[in-house]
Amino acid sequence: MFKITADVKENDQALQAMQAALKELDSLQVLVGIPEDESMRKDGEISNAVLLYIHSNGSPANNLPARPVIEPALEDNKERIGTIMGAATKAAMAGDSAGMKAQLEKAGMAGQNAAKDWFTNPSNGFAPLQPSTAKQKERKGADVERPLIDTSDLRNSITYVVRDRE
Numbered sequence: 001m002f003k004i005t006a007d008v009k010e011n012d013q014a015l016q017a018m019q020a021a022l023k024e025l026d027s028l029q030v031l032v033g034i035p036e037d038e039s040m041r042k043d044g045e046i047s048n049a050v051l052l053y054i055h056s057n058g059s060p061a062n063n064l065p066a067r068p069v070i071e072p073a074l075e076d077n078k079e080r081i082g083t084i085m086g087a088a089t090k091a092a093m094a095g096d097s098a099g100m101k102a103q104l105e106k107a108g109m110a111g112q113n114a115a116k117d118w119f120t121n122p123s124n125g126f127a128p129l130q131p132s133t134a135k136q137k138e139r140k141g142a143d144v145e146r147p148l149i150d151t152s153d154l155r156n157s158i159t160y161v162v163r164d165r166e
Contacts, residue, residue, distance in 0.1 A: 017095025025092040030085075030104055032111035032160045033070055039157055048157040055148055065127040067147055070158070072125075073118035074111055081110050101162070108160030115158045119149055 039048040058066030074081065088103035118124050126147045129137070142150040149155060 014095055017097075018093060021092040021095050021097045021100055024097055025088065025100055025104075027165055028101075028104060028162055029165045030108045030111065030160060030162050032074065032108065032115055032158070034157045035159065035161070038159075041153060048154050051154055052158075055154075063130070067124070067126045069118050069124075069148075070115050073115040073121070076118070076121070076123060077110065077114040081107050081114070084110055104162045108162055112158055112160040116155050119155050120146060 034047075034049040034052055036047060036049040039050075041048055041051070052069060055064065056066065056068040056070070058064050084103055084107040088100045088107065091097075091099035091103055129147055137150060140150065
């Protein structure tokens with residue numbers, strides 16, 4: 001029988017840097033969406049966060065079909081975002097806290113862009129506009145071919161944050 005051992009000193013700087021970076025990685029989260037406190041619309045009637053929630057889940061009472069944005073966009077881009085998150089883990093394993101944070105920011109930006117692009121992505125499967133809605137949008141000069149886009153305020157309010165895990 002052979003016994004293989006490794007002599008790793010607990011005070012080794014590289015090991016300490018790796019442990020610190022992994023601990024920091026575990027304490028952070030990347031969120032993509034619309035922060036409620038920053039989402040008021042120009043008309044002030046309803047926030048973009050609430051509006052996206054309603055559109056994502058639909059409203060049978062208002063004859064609105066569900067047109068989800070964030071979750072399907074992230075799912076559609078999970079390989080790309082996952083590769084970036086893997087790079088964040090590799091940076092943490094190398095003890096590179098700054099590199100890890102940069103990769104988390106990159107993953108957040110990729111998620112943000114995926115969600116914004118989902119509004120016009122042919123894969124989104126959005127139900128077509130009702131004829132009455134198309135006529136209303138046309139009167140306002142909005143794009144009648146694209147549900148959820150009139151002024152682009154809703155789409156442009158989607159962002160990301162890297163923050164401490166709650």
